[in-house]
Amino acid sequence: MRRLLTAGIAAGGVGAALAAVLLIGSPQQDNGDRRTDRQEAVAERGQSVMPFDLEQTTHHFTPTETGGxxxxxxxxxxxxxxxxxxxxxxxxxxxxxxxGDFGDPAQIHGDSMPGLGKLREGYERIEVRYRERPDGATLTYATDEPTLVNALHDWFEAQLSDHGDHAESGH
Known part of the structure; x- marks a missing residue:
């Protein structure tokens, strides 16, 4: 889009430059869904980490008193x-x-993802359980440490925001 902005300015087209500025500042459209540039980048990086199709699946994040x-x-x-x-x-x-390996979420969302540092530090005090369900699978996170519960909740919120229409809150 920056090329579009540059081309609009170089051609002297004020209208084209204004349209480009509006596109840069607004969420991108993809298949009729409005996503931010960050959500688009996360979806793109997610393709290299998650083998399933984000357009055919949904993440649900449900915080609980002991994790989520x-x-x-x-x-x-x-x-x-x-x-x-x-x-x-x-x-x-x-x-x-x-x-303690949170490399996949870090690769998708970035190393500064909310909650990630505390989860890496406290992984030994978090129980992670896998369970199948008829339409997919569930990971359950449990800890008795309030700091880690808060980190899990922050981590969930970051994923909800970053995955956009590919994720829902289980509240």
Whole structure:
């Protein structure tokens, strides 16, 4: 888009330059959905980490008193391919998170993602459980430390914001 802005200015087209400025400052459109530039970047980076199709699945983040639950489900409950990919990925993530490896979320959302640093420091005090469900899988996070519960809630909120229409709150 910056090229569009530069081209508009170089051609002396004030109208084209103004249109480009408006596009840069507004959320991007993708398949009729309005997403921010950050959400677009997160979706793009997510393709290299998550094997399932974000356009055919939804993340649900439900904070609880002891942590929270992260469900990833196929939008079509009979989509065996997406369900299999979700299950494989979440099994791997449960193992990685239990060992303090939060590299995948960091790769998608950035190292400064809210809550991530505290989760890395306190991973040994967080129980991560994997469970299958008919339309995907669930990771449940539990701890008795309020600081880690807050970190999990912050981490969930960051993912909700970053995934946009690919995620929902389970409140």
């Amino acid at each position: 639950a992260q469900d990833v489900v196929a939008d079509r409950p009979d989509d065996a391919k997406q369900i299999g990919l979700i299950r494989t990925h979440l099994q791997q993530e449960a193992k990685a998170f239990s060992q």
